Amino acid sequence: MINREWHLLSRPVGWPKPEDFALVEAPVPTPGEGQVLVRNKYLSVDPYMRGRMSAAKSYAAPFELGKVMQGGAVGEVIESNAEGIAVGDHVLHFFGWREYAAVDAKNAVKVGPTAVPAVTVDPEAVPLSAYLGVLGMTGLTAYAGLLRTASFKEGDVVFVSGAAGAVGSQVGQIAKLKGASRVIGSAGSDEKVKLLVEEYGFDAAFNYKNGPVDEQLRQAAPDGVDVYFDNVGGDHLEAAIGSLNQGGRIAVCGMISVYNNTEPAPGPRNLARLIQTRGRIEGFLVGDHYDLQPQFVQEVGPWVASGALKYRETVVEGIENNLEAFLGVLRGDNIGKMVVKL
Secondary structure, three states, X not given: OEEEEEEEOOOOOOOXXXXXXXXXXXXXXXXXXXXXXXXXXXXXXXXXXXXXXXXXXXXXXXXXXXXXXXXXXXXXXXXXXXXXXXXXXXEEEOEOOEOEEEEEHHHOXXXXXXXXXXXXXXXXXXXXXXXXXXXXXXXXXXXXXXXXXXOOOOOXXXXXXXXXXXXXXXXXXXXXHOOOOEEEEEEOOHHHHHHHHHOOOOOEEEEHHHOOXXXXXXXXXXXXXXXXXXXXXHHHHHXXXXXXXXXXXXXXXXXXXXXOXXXXXXXXXXXXXXXXXXXXXXXXXXXXXXXXXXXXXXXXXXXXXXXXXOOOEEEEEOHHHHHHHHHHHHHOOOOEEEEEEO
C-alpha cells in the first residue's frame, strides 16, 4: 500500500503558493509497540496552520521542511499493538495531511459508538467529521474562549468576527443558549450574513465588505458590546474597542486578517479607550483549556445531537485537494468547518 502525504518544501512568504508544498508517495508505516495504524477518513485544515509554516518562534513548533505536516484527523484503526484500542475503532489524533498514520495510543482518542465519553452522543446524529469541528478542537475553542477567557455572563451583548466560520458560529450559538441579550456577527458575504441570522439565530449580522466595520457595528449594537470574540483582528478589533461597554472583555482567538502580511500590521488606534471602559483584552490557546473537555462534551454534546446547536461543514473530497482546502480557509471560502474527506 502507498501512503500519500503532504510535505512542506519551503516557507511561504505572504500567501502560500502551490510550489511551497508537494504531495509525496511514501510507504504505509508499520505500527510499533503501543501504537495503532489509522486509515484517516477526514482531515482538518485550520488557519493556525499558516503560522506553523513559518520559522518564527511561536506557541507551536514550525512544520519541518521536507517532512509531512500535521493536523487534526479522524480515522479507522486497521492494525493495533495497543491495549484498549481495537481494529475497527475510530480515533481522533493529530497526524493529518496523510492517508495513513502510525499513532501512539496515548495520542489517540476514541470517538463514535465505541468511545466512552462523559456523555453518550448518538453516533447517527453526530458523524465522524464532527469530532474535527463542533465536538472537537474548534468547538472547545469556542466554549473555552467565550466562557472562561471572556468571562461571559447571562445578559451580555456579544460580538463575534468571522462568525460564519467553525469557531465563530459556535461562539454565537453558545452565547444565545447561555442567555446573551444580543449576539452580533460579522462575515464576508451576504450569504453568510443570512446564514448567521436565519439558521444560527444571531440577532444581527453584517457583511464587513459593505462598509466600515465600526459604523456597521454601532448600528447593530447601539447599546455597545460586553464581549468581543476576535477571529479577525485589524479593523474589527478597533471597532470592538470603540463599542466596548464598561467592564467589557475581548478574547483574542485569531487574527486571520494579518496572517499573510509581510510587514507588521498597525495596531488599534483607540487602545486608550480601554482605560475609560476598564476593558480587558486577553489572548488564549485551546491547548491551555483541555481540562474543560469533559464539561464541554457533557454540555455541548446533547445540544449537537438534538439540533439545538447547529453546524455546517464545507467538505472537500480527496487528499490531492488538501492544499486547496487550506487556502480556501485563508480566503474565507468555507461555511463552518472545512474538512477533507479521504
